[in-house]
Amino acid sequence: xxxxxxxxxxxxxxxxxxxxxxxxxxxxxxxxxxxxxxxxxxxxxxxxxxxxxxxxxxxxxxxxxxxxxxxxxxxxxxxxxxxxxxxxxxxxxxxxxxxxxxxxxxxxxxxxxxxxxxxxxxxxxxxxxxxxxxxxxxxxxxxxxxxxxxxxxxxxxxxxxxxxxxxxxxxxxxxxxxxxxxxxxxxxxxxxxxxxxxxxxxxxxxxxxxxxxxxxxxxxxxxxxxxxxxxxxxxxxxxxxxxxxxxxxxxxxxxxxxxxxxxxxxxxxxxxxxxxxxxxxxxxxxxxxxxxxxxxxxxxxxxxxxxxxxxxx
Amino acid sequence: xxxxxxxxxxxxxxxxxxxxxxxxxxxxxxxxxxxxxxxxxxxxxxxxxxxxxxxxxxxxxxxxxxxxxxxxxxxxxxxxxxxxxxxxxxxxxxxxxxxxxxxxxxxxxxxxxxxxxxxxxxxxxxxxxxxxxxxxxxxxxxxxxxxxxxxxxxxxxxxxxxxxxxxxxxxxxxxxxxxxxxxxxxxxxxxxxxxxxxxxxxxxxxxxxxxxxxxxxxxxxxxxxxxxxxxxxxxxxxxxxxxxxxxxxxxxxxxxxxxxxxxxxxxxxxxxxxxxxxxxxxxxxxxxxxxxxxxxxxxxxxxxxxxxxxxxxxxxxxxxxxxxxxxxxxxxxxxxxxxxxxxxxxxxxxxxxxxxxxxxxxxxxxxxxxxxxxxxxxxx
Numbered sequence: 001x002x003x004x005x006x007x008x009x010x011x012x013x014x015x016x017x018x019x020x021x022x023x024x025x026x027x028x029x030x031x032x033x034x035x036x037x038x039x040x041x042x043x044x045x046x047x048x049x050x051x052x053x054x055x056x057x058x059x060x061x062x063x064x065x066x067x068x069x070x071x072x073x074x075x076x077x078x079x080x081x082x083x084x085x086x087x088x089x090x091x092x093x094x095x096x097x098x099x100x101x102x103x104x105x106x107x108x109x110x111x112x113x114x115x116x117x118x119x120x121x122x123x124x125x126x127x128x129x130x131x132x133x134x135x136x137x138x139x140x141x142x143x144x145x146x147x148x149x150x151x152x153x154x155x156x157x158x159x160x161x162x163x164x165x166x167x168x169x170x171x172x173x174x175x176x177x178x179x180x181x182x183x184x185x186x187x188x189x190x191x192x193x194x195x196x197x198x199x200x201x202x203x204x205x206x207x208x209x210x211x212x213x214x215x216x217x218x219x220x221x222x223x224x225x226x227x228x229x230x231x232x233x234x235x236x237x238x239x240x241x242x243x244x245x246x247x248x249x250x251x252x253x254x255x256x257x258x259x260x261x262x263x264x265x266x267x268x269x270x271x272x273x274x275x276x277x278x279x280x281x282x283x284x285x286x287x288x289x290x291x292x293x294x295x296x297x298x299x300x301x302x303x304x305x306x307x308x309x310x311x312x313x
Numbered sequence: 314x315x316x317x318x319x320x321x322x323x324x325x326x327x328x329x330x331x332x333x334x335x336x337x338x339x340x341x342x343x344x345x346x347x348x349x350x351x352x353x354x355x356x357x358x359x360x361x362x363x364x365x366x367x368x369x370x371x372x373x374x375x376x377x378x379x380x381x382x383x384x385x386x387x388x389x390x391x392x393x394x395x396x397x398x399x400x401x402x403x404x405x406x407x408x409x410x411x412x413x414x415x416x417x418x419x420x421x422x423x424x425x426x427x428x429x430x431x432x433x434x435x436x437x438x439x440x441x442x443x444x445x446x447x448x449x450x451x452x453x454x455x456x457x458x459x460x461x462x463x464x465x466x467x468x469x470x471x472x473x474x475x476x477x478x479x480x481x482x483x484x485x486x487x488x489x490x491x492x493x494x495x496x497x498x499x500x501x502x503x504x505x506x507x508x509x510x511x512x513x514x515x516x517x518x519x520x521x522x523x524x525x526x527x528x529x530x531x532x533x534x535x536x537x538x539x540x541x542x543x544x545x546x547x548x549x550x551x552x553x554x555x556x557x558x559x560x561x562x563x564x565x566x567x568x569x570x571x572x573x574x575x576x577x578x579x580x581x582x583x584x585x586x587x588x589x590x591x592x593x594x595x596x597x598x599x600x601x602x603x604x605x606x607x608x609x610x611x612x613x614x615x616x617x618x619x620x621x622x623x624x625x626x627x628x629x630x631x632x633x634x635x636x637x638x639x640x641x642x643x644x645x646x647x648x649x650x651x652x653x654x655x656x657x658x659x660x661x662x663x664x665x666x667x668x669x670x671x672x673x674x675x676x677x678x679x680x681x682x683x684x685x686x687x688x689x690x691x692x693x
Binding site for chain 2: 204206207209210211212213214215216217220224225228229231
């Protein structure tokens with residue numbers, strides 16, 4: 001008995017305290033579960049409200065609260081059809097802009113980061129500072145110079161003089177799309193460079209030195225060593241840039257000048273068009289919002305694992 | 314196959330606090346086919362010297378010549394050298410075969426078949442043919458080490474440079490690789506420069522050792538030369554394990570006075586010494602004799618402070634009874650000699666094993682006389 005008391009005094013535990021602790025843990029557990037559930041429901045409610053509204057007829061969304069499920073007999077997929085018809089051409093525009101711009105900005109960012117991190121030359125600190133400063137340039141601040149720039153540089157004229165518009169698949173809107181691709185590529189380079197630079201700084205210098213001694217010059221080192229090792233970072237940058245460029249609104253608004261997909265308007269502008277007007281068709285708008293979100297969701301699902309791998313470094 | 318010459322090479326780095334001299338006026342000649350080990354404490358300039366040969370650091374002053382041709386200013390890719398790095402620096406995304414082929418692809422115009430055959434051959438020579446299709450991450454440290462060696466050997470360069478290649482291995486593997494490296498180098502006959510801070514590696518592997526301290530060459534010579542005829546106190550203390558004992562003393566005629574005891578030199582030894590009075594007495598632990606009682610004139614009564622048993626031998630830390638100096642004298646004795654801790658015994662420095670160094674600059678004044686005769690029968 002004395003021995004038991006001794007053990008308990010040493011370990012600081014007794015039968016009662018063990019029971020207390022168990023109870024304490026489970027009470028904490030219950031509170032945590034309830035709070036998590038409530039928070040989860042709170043965050044999911046707009047999503048649910050959106051989905052439920054997107055399947056309601058006009059009278060249903062007027063007569064029921066958004067969170068209520070569609071009443072029987074008033075379920076319809078008509079809003080999805082309307083939204084898809086409005087958004088589909090703009091969705092293709094968006095992808096035509098986003099995918100090349102995402103690749104260009106990532107590749108150029110990676111090359112710039114390599115040159116600024118792993119190759120020694122004078123003035124690289126100053127240039128890197130310029131890249132960093134560019135990250136903090138507010139978009140609104142460069143809207144005016146940007147539109148002036150594209151007024152001066154006549155992409156339409158350049159394409160025409162190259163004979164592009166005689167090609168069978170050529171379309172007037174391609175000049176605008178190209179303008180947006182170049183703009184987004186250029187704007188994305190600075191942040192991509194920073195992301196790649198952070199990654200390259202973690203690569204062992206001896207690896208680069210080994211390549212130099214093996215006879216590889218600067219370009220061969222990039223192509224054979226750095227580029228393959230950048231794979232996880234490319235996944236991070238791709239996801240990041242895809243989301244940034246796909247969701248972008250302001251540059252598109254200024255450079256397209258309208259929400260007509262046949263003029264090159266991306267999906268963000270078309271969605272805004274769907275949301276404007278005198279009568280608010282909430283069901284169409286909600287369906288449109290979900291359609292717009294689908295590509296980014298696909299990208300996250302497809303590349304999420306590599307993304308996690310890339311941010312782990 | 315090549316010889317390599319350091320001609321008055323200096324390397325300085327710029328720092329916020331000013332100029333740091335990493336290597337100072339280094340003159341050294343590495344012979345064709347030689348295995349030279351550059352050894353020294355951290356920051357002595359040994360790695361910088363190696364990197365200057367590789368072309369990874371510029372040469373501030375002086376010149377390095379490979380087969381009589383200056384390589385100053387040329388890029389690493391134009392030097393025909395191969396290097397094994399401390400971290401191995403294997404390309405993680407490539408298989409072992411690709412790692413070993415990369416250098417040949419970049420620096421030669423060999424056909425793919427020839428590269429394939431060469432890599433296979435070297436893989437077999439190193440005993441790693443079954444690893445050629447694996448990635449470095451799937452290999453153990455010892456295997457990665459072999460691949461790193463293979464990547465250098467495949468190139469068949471004029472010079473191998475090795476920067477502490479064994480320091481990431483455990484003790485047993487290190488000893489194995491030491492022997493293997495020696496064997497390989499003898500087989501290939503390629504001039505090799507090997508940098509390490511480990512004097513055991515330097516002693517066991519090298520044809521000659523170059524000892525650097527504070528960017529200056531202290532001595533270059535065979536392991537035995539450096540061991541028995543060190544140029545100065547630094548070399549004497551650096552080479553040998555456990556380190557040589559040093560005791561500061563003042564000379565008055567034939568008598569060396571240390572804080573704890575006097576040591577009387579024979580007339581013949583005293584005659585060979587110059588006029589310096591401030592000296593440092595040096596004696597290697599294995600040359601310190603231990604006797605039951607101090608009986609002869611130069612014997613010193615000491616207390617056994619610490620006993621370090623090594624199995625085959627014991628290291629005794631002996632403290633003179635008078636205890637005026639803080640340092641103890643280390644003596645290595647056979648494991649079967651029974652010594653009690655804290656007992657009082659006698660310590661004897663045989664004169665033929667005595668080293669003497671200048672008390673000011675550490676230059677060797679006297680080397681032991683015994684070794685030549687003792688070694689002769691063994692060397693025959």
